[in-house]
Amino acid sequence: NDAVNMLSSMIADRFGIQRKIARVRSMEFGKKDSILNAQDLKVDLFIHPEELAAQEIVRLIKRTAGNEILEIANGQIQVMATRIPEKSPLAYKKLKEISQIYGGLTFRVIAVARGITTIIPGGDHEILPQDQIFIMASTKDLPRLMEMAGVKQHRRHRVMILGGGLVGCRVAELLGKSVKVKLIEKDEQRAEELSYALKNTEVLHGDGSDANVLESAGILDMDTFVTATGENETNIMSSLLAKHLMNTQNSDVQEKQGKTISLVNKEAYLVLAATSGSDIALNKKILAGNEILKFIRRGEMLSVAHLHGFDAEVVELVAAANSPITRKSLSKVAPSFKGNIIVGSVFRDGKWETAVGDTHIHAGERVITVCTSLHLKDVRKLFLA
Numbered sequence: 001n002d003a004v005n006m007l008s009s010m011i012a013d014r015f016g017i018q019r020k021i022a023r024v025r026s027m028e029f030g031k032k033d034s035i036l037n038a039q040d041l042k043v044d045l046f047i048h049p050e051e052l053a054a055q056e057i058v059r060l061i062k063r064t065a066g067n068e069i070l071e072i073a074n075g076q077i078q079v080m081a082t083r084i085p086e087k088s089p090l091a092y093k094k095l096k097e098i099s100q101i102y103g104g105l106t107f108r109v110i111a112v113a114r115g116i117t118t119i120i121p122g123g124d125h126e127i128l129p130q131d132q133i134f135i136m137a138s139t140k141d142l143p144r145l146m147e148m149a150g151v152k153q154h155r156r157h158r159v160m161i162l163g164g165g166l167v168g169c170r171v172a173e174l175l176g177k178s179v180k181v182k183l184i185e186k187d188e189q190r191a192e193e194l195s196y197a198l199k200n201t202e203v204l205h206g207d208g209s210d211a212n213v214l215e216s217a218g219i220l221d222m223d224t225f226v227t228a229t230g231e232n233e234t235n236i237m238s239s240l241l242a243k244h245l246m247n248t249q250n251s252d253v254q255e256k257q258g259k260t261i262s263l264v265n266k267e268a269y270l271v272l273a274a275t276s277g278s279d280i281a282l283n284k285k286i287l288a289g290n291e292i293l294k295f296i297r298r299g300e301m302l303s304v305a306h307l308h309g310f311d312a313e314v315v316e317l318v319a320a321a322n323s324p325i326t327r328k329s330l331s332k333v334a335p336s337f338k339g340n341i342i343v344g345s346v347f348r349d350g351k352w353e354t355a356v357g358d359t360h361i362h363a364g365e366r367v368i369t370v371c372t373s374l375h376l377k378d379v380r381k382l383f384l385a
Helices: 001-014 049-063 095-101 144-146 165-176 190-199 211-217 232-249 267-276 284-296 330-336 371-383
Strands: 020-024 045-047 068-072 077-083 106-113 117-119 132-138 156-162 180-185 201-205 225-228 258-263 280-282 301-306 313-318 341-348 351-355 366-371
Touching: 001 020, 020 284, 045 284, 049 165, 049 225, 049 258, 049 280, 049 284, 068 301, 068 313, 077 144, 077 190, 095 301, 106 341, 117 284, 132 144, 132 366, 156 165, 156 232, 165 180, 165 190, 180 190, 180 211, 190 201, 211 232, 225 232, 232 258, 232 267, 280 284, 284 301, 313 371, 341 371, 366 371
Parallel strands: 020 045, 156 180, 156 225, 180 201, 225 258, 258 280
Antiparallel strands: 068 077, 077 132, 106 117, 106 132, 301 313, 313 366, 341 351, 341 366
């Protein structure tokens, strides 16, 4: 309840609480031109989970390659996710072999998703077909790495959205005229409302979990399928169905195979969604949690990003003086966090360098590290204690 959350923030302010964060659904709150602004309502940060989810979906749609690309370090470093096909030059190679072969590029494989397991890999880890790997690279080296991994770039011009709730409607609004958008809504009255509200979107009434409905709506012509209903099972199963339909039709044309993005509200289903039918699985709570974490850890953690659908976080932070990570080289510190934390890059002499075993992190240096979600607290202990 937006009103209850804001009233609670005002009461907290009366009790002298320094920082107040409020989750609200209405986009009217938090705007600079609102009748009541954040200062009036005594709120330091408004969190709009639906808006965060919609913005992230649109960002992913507008990307031209891979299943997912994250930007960190003000866009200087990117993380690309891609699935390894049988004939990939990376298949059946250990990471230390890959590093030697492509030693001229600044990159590191920071996570591997195999089935429902997320692995923070070491140099002896072998990449297998059907692994989904996350590669951290400098922005300038990313195109060459994409070529190396066999990832093709192509723009997405046709998007189908299942579900006309807050997220689905907002995605259609944000995409605007830049792409062709179709939206399927099960509720007839809601579909009619959306048909008037979304001028640049073709709104259809029907059950998007039915293969006949999807085919009639034109799923075979789509580049991207987004499931944004309020039902986890519907989102996951519809993504699986759409993926099958799109890829069966275009089985001989790899670059035309469609991508699926699912909104999954139950965290326990995230890995299931990402490993069954969805190329990308998003969770509103995790997106909101990352925003809150960045706010309350300002000055400590510069940024926090979640690898959607998998048990891993990418964290940019500054090594504090006398912190454990600054006392020894990484090879000597690594045994204590092997398999749970990996140091990917360090900003040194005006550029990002790949961190290796001999790297010694100094106080005040910016570092990008990757960890399993449960070990985020251990990253703080290593770098900030």
